[in-house]
Amino acid sequence: xxxxxxxxxxxxxxxxxxxxxxxxxxxxxxxxxxxxxxxxxxxxxxxxxxxxxxxxxxxxxxxxxxxxxxxxxxxxxxxxxxxxxxxxxxxxxxxxxxxxxxxxxxxxxxxxxxxxxxxxxxxxxxxxxxxxxxxxxxxxxxxxxxxxxxxxxxxxxxxxxxxxxxxxxxxxxxxxxxxxxxxxxxxxxxxxxxxxxxxxxxxxxxxxxxxxxxxxxxxxxxxxxxxxxxxxxxxxxxxxxxxxxxxxxxxxxxxxxxxxxxxxxxxxxxxxxxxxxxxxxxxxxxxxxxxxxxx
Numbered sequence: 001x002x003x004x005x006x007x008x009x010x011x012x013x014x015x016x017x018x019x020x021x022x023x024x025x026x027x028x029x030x031x032x033x034x035x036x037x038x039x040x041x042x043x044x045x046x047x048x049x050x051x052x053x054x055x056x057x058x059x060x061x062x063x064x065x066x067x068x069x070x071x072x073x074x075x076x077x078x079x080x081x082x083x084x085x086x087x088x089x090x091x092x093x094x095x096x097x098x099x100x101x102x103x104x105x106x107x108x109x110x111x112x113x114x115x116x117x118x119x120x121x122x123x124x125x126x127x128x129x130x131x132x133x134x135x136x137x138x139x140x141x142x143x144x145x146x147x148x149x150x151x152x153x154x155x156x157x158x159x160x161x162x163x164x165x166x167x168x169x170x171x172x173x174x175x176x177x178x179x180x181x182x183x184x185x186x187x188x189x190x191x192x193x194x195x196x197x198x199x200x201x202x203x204x205x206x207x208x209x210x211x212x213x214x215x216x217x218x219x220x221x222x223x224x225x226x227x228x229x230x231x232x233x234x235x236x237x238x239x240x241x242x243x244x245x246x247x248x249x250x251x252x253x254x255x256x257x258x259x260x261x262x263x264x265x266x267x268x269x270x271x272x273x274x275x276x277x278x279x280x281x282x283x284x285x286x287x288x289x290x291x292x293x294x295x
Contacts, residue, residue, distance in 0.1 A: 036246050036254045037231065039278060039291035045090040052084075052281035054146070054227070054268035055288050056107040056114075058127065062088050064270070065097075065127075066281065066288060067104035067116060075119055075143055075161075077102045083116065083125070090290055097130050106147035106188075106268060108155055115155050117144035122157070122168065138166065138173060146227065146268055148190040156195055158185045165197065165208070181206055181217050187228035187237065187268065198225030198237050205237065205251070219251040227269035231293060236278060238266040244280065257291070264289070 051069040058065060064086040071080065081101040085094040106117045113133070114125040120141040124134040138144060142161025149155045154169040156176070163185050165176040176195075179185075184200035195208040196218075203223035208215045224239035235247040236256075244257035244266050257280070259266065265283035272279070276293045 035295055036248075037236075037256060037293045037295050039244075039257050039293060042277065042290045042292045043090045044290070045086060045288040046092055047286045048092065048095065049084055049281075049286050049288065051283055052267065052286065052288055053103075053105045053283060054107055055270045055279045055281050056109060057270050057272050057279070058109060059274075061127070063093075064088070064090070064279065064288070065107055065109075065114060067107055067268075069103045069105070074103045074105075077119060081118065083107075083114075085130075086288070090288060094130070098125050098132065100132055105145050106157060108147045108149035108157075110149050110151070110153045110155070115147060115149065117147050117157055119144060122155070136168065136171065136173065145185070146187045148188050148195075150190055156188055156190055158188050158197065160184045160186055160200065165195070177208065177213070177215060179206065179215055181215070186226050189228040189230060189235070191230055196228050196235065198222065198228050200224055200226070200240065205247070219247065219253055222253060226267055229269055229271035231271050231273055231278075232295070236269065236271055238269045238280065240265055240267055240283070242266050244269065244278070 049068050052066050053069050054067045056065045066084040068082050081104045082096045083098040085097040087093050101118045104116045104118050108115045112128050114127050116123045122136040126133050141159050145158045145160045147157040157166050164178045167174050167176050181204045182199040183202040186200050187198035189196045193210045197206045203221050204217050205219045206215050207218050224241045226240045227238045229236050233249050238244050242260035245253045246256050247253045264285040267281040267283045270279040278291045280289045
C-alpha cells in the first residue's frame with residue numbers, strides 16, 4: 001500500500017464514523033438569537049463527473065469549473081484527471097475541457113489563469129483557450145489539496161500529506177507554516193490578511209495571520225474538514241463524509257447539511273454569495289449539487 005493511500009482510508013473512516021448520526025436534511029442547532037442559514041436544493045448536475053473533488057465559480061464568464069480525479073486512489077500519477085466546465089445552471093458544456101492531469105483538486109482563478117493542484121505540482125490553465133500553459137513542481141510535496149488566491153496573483157495552497165501550507169507568487173514558492181494542529185490540512189480560504197484552514201484528521205479550524213505569522217485554533221471537532229468558504233459574516237465548511245457546517249463570527253458551528261445517509265460526500269465546496277448559492281461536489285456521487293442559501 002502506498003504511504004498516502006492512508007489519506008483515502010481516512011476518507012472512509014470519517015464517512016463510517018459519522019454515519020450513525022446523519023440525516024439528509026438541514027439542521028439548525030445553534031444558540032437562540034444567532035442567525036444560521038438553511039439550504040434548499042436548487043439543482044444537480046448530471047452524474048457523469050468522475051470523482052468531482054472541487055468546484056470553482058468564474059464570475060467574469062459565469063461558468064463553473066469542476067476538478068475530477070476520475071477514480072481513486074487520489075494520489076496516483078495516472079494522467080486520467082480532468083477539468084469539466086459547467087454553465088450557471090449546472091449543465092455540462094465541456095466534459096473533459098482540460099485533460100493531462102492526474103488527480104486535480106483545489107483551484108484558484110487569477111485573471112485568465114486557472115491554478116490547479118495536482119498531487120505534487122501546480123498546473124496553470126488559460127481559461128480563454130482551455131490549454132495548460134505551465135506547471136510548477138513543489139519540492140517535497142506529497143498530496144497537494146486546496147487552494148485560494150489574492151487579486152495580486154499570490155496563490156495559497158495546502159499539502160495534506162505533510163501538514164504544510166504554501167504561498168506562490170511570481171513562480172516562487174515559500175512554505176508558510178506547518179502545524180500538528182492541522183493533521184491532513186485541507187481547505188484554505190483567504191480573507192484580507194487572514195487565511196482560514198480546515199483539516200481532515202485533527203478536526204481543527206485554524207486561522208493564520210499574514211501580518212504576524214501566527215496560527216490560532218478557532219474551533220475544533222470538525223473532523224473531515226474539506227472546503228472553506230465565506231458567506232456574509234460567517235464561514236461555511238464542509239466535512240468530506242457528507243456534512244456542511246456554518247460557523248459564526250465567534251466560531252460557533254451549526255450543521256446545515258447532512259447527506260451521509262444518501263451516501264453523498266461533501267468535498268471542496270464553492271459559495272457564490274451574489275446568487276446565494278452553495279455548490280457541493282459529491283466525490284463518489286459523481287455530481288455537483290447546488291443549494292440556495294436562505295437566512
